[in-house]
Amino acid sequence: MTILITFLAAYLLGSIPFGVLITRALGLGNLRDIGSGNIGATNVLRTGNKGAAFATLVLDGAKGGVAVLIARALLGEQAALVAGLGAFLGHLFPVWLKFQGGKGVATFLGVLLAVSFPAGLAACATWLVAALAFRYSSLSALIAAAAAPVWLLLFGRPDAIWLALLLGALVFARHHANIRRLMRGEEPKIGRSRT
Numbered sequence: 001m002t003i004l005i006t007f008l009a010a011y012l013l014g015s016i017p018f019g020v021l022i023t024r025a026l027g028l029g030n031l032r033d034i035g036s037g038n039i040g041a042t043n044v045l046r047t048g049n050k051g052a053a054f055a056t057l058v059l060d061g062a063k064g065g066v067a068v069l070i071a072r073a074l075l076g077e078q079a080a081l082v083a084g085l086g087a088f089l090g091h092l093f094p095v096w097l098k099f100q101g102g103k104g105v106a107t108f109l110g111v112l113l114a115v116s117f118p119a120g121l122a123a124c125a126t127w128l129v130a131a132l133a134f135r136y137s138s139l140s141a142l143i144a145a146a147a148a149p150v151w152l153l154l155f156g157r158p159d160a161i162w163l164a165l166l167l168g169a170l171v172f173a174r175h176h177a178n179i180r181r182l183m184r185g186e187e188p189k190i191g192r193s194r195t
Contacts, residue, residue: 002075002079003078003079003082006071006075006079006082006083006086007082007083007085007086008086009067009083009086010067010071010082010083010084010085010086010087010090011086011087011089011090011095012090012095013063013066013067013086013087013090014063014064014067014086014087014088014089014090014091014094014107015090015091015093015094015095015096015097015101016059016063016090016094016096017039017094017096017097017101017102018055018056018059018060018063019031019038019039019040019041019043019044019056019060019102020032020039020097022044022052022055022056022059023044023047023049023052026049026052028044028047028049028052029047031043031044031047034046034047038102038103039094039097039101039102040056040060040102040103040104040105040106041053041054041056041057041060041106042137044056056106057106060091060102060106060107060110061106061107061109061110061113062110063087063090063091063107063110064084064087064088064091064106064107064108064109064110064111064114065110065111065113065114066110066114067083067084067086067087067111067114068080068081068083068084068087068111068114068115069114070083071083072114077159080114080115081115081159081160081162081163084111084114084115084163084167085163085166085167087107087110087111088104088107088108088111088167088170089170091104091107092104092170092174102174103141103171103174103175104167104170104171104174105127105141105144105145105171108145108148108167108168108171109123109124109127109144111163111167112148112151112152112164115152115157115160115163116151116152116155116156116157116160118151118155119148119151119152119154119155119157122147122151122154122155123144123145123147123148123151124144126140126143126144126147126151127140127141127143127144128140130143130144131190135189135190136182136187136189136190137190138175138178138179138181138182138187139178139182139187141171141175142171142172142175142178142179145164145167145168145171145172146168148164148167148168149161149164149165149168152164
């Protein structure tokens, strides 16, 4: 029962759609009607407001990390991993938006940073290197997600690999349209808008 309550509380935290709230508060319009319609930082950037995009990135990552840290402090490591899963699923399937959420990259990295800070930093660095090399945000996210279990293993958290594998699989699933565009050579590069 304690684990279930932890999962539900983390899910509700993860469900907070910061991108939607920030763009609405700043008068930038309905994020669902902008660009891809996604609620994450990449789509917020399409409003032209870099500050709003950065705030969305940080807050979407923070809600995953905070869920893990609170659960760990109160209930231990097993609950922390469950909380990470709950927060991530909350972002993907938020109750407040009829379960139509984001792709989860920032929340995934936030969870990873809280589970293992060195592994999380390595995953963030993986995203950055891939972004600089290929200029595709989606491809960078996929590479970082695929590398996360390896980083957890290398930095001494084999107990958390199941979480990284599950979250990574969901990241890939949520990027199915991006993967198809990448294969067709139609995915927009970083810095180019998509209507």
